[in-house]
Amino acid sequence: GAGVSQTPSNKVTEKGKYVELRCDPISGHTALYWYRQSLGQGPEFLIYFQGTGAADDSGLPNDRFFAVRPEGSVSTLKIQRTERGDSAVYLCASSLLGGATGELFFGEGSRLTVL
């Protein structure tokens, strides 16, 4: 497809487990972002990649969260020792840097539920 693809769309796990969420951005988009949206809130910035490197990871809540983008395309958000408070929709977005509007193209999100 032409849009941002995220898998899985839904993930239910138990407290303490490890989770990986995958994002496949729009082809040619060099910038990739992860956001987290909790119930009743707007998306909250987690991390930004320019190419393969994390240019800004200031939004990651703690060291249980980690993200990679080894080849500058697909990205994986990794959450260790999950907690119930990690339950949220994790949104991935991509963009062309230098675009006039700076608009982000979001995927449909991965809904994570930690029991």
Added chain:
Amino acid sequence: DQQVKQNSPSLSVQEGRISILNCDYTNSMFDYFLWYKKYPAEGPTFLISISSIKDKNEDGRFTVFLNKSAKHLSLHIVPSQPGDSAVYFCAASAGAGGTSYGKLTFGQGTILTVHP
């Protein structure tokens, strides 16, 4: 510390009338503002944006107004259509022109319902 606030959780409007969605911000470093629309089970989609050097930007039925002195922006939809029913998020960024473009601070969202 909510730097971008949408104080109205919901808004109900009759088809054909104007919808006005409001947004306030506190961070003076914000210089670029965007509105996103979100349907259930979909990701947010970009709607319209405005730079801090302007006070108005129009795109078809959608107009965004920016009042920098009041740190307030609004989105006007005229005429409203039932297909406009969605959650609308206001977002802001600092450092327009650089990588900060993608580092957006979002409001909590306003649920717009347009009745036929």
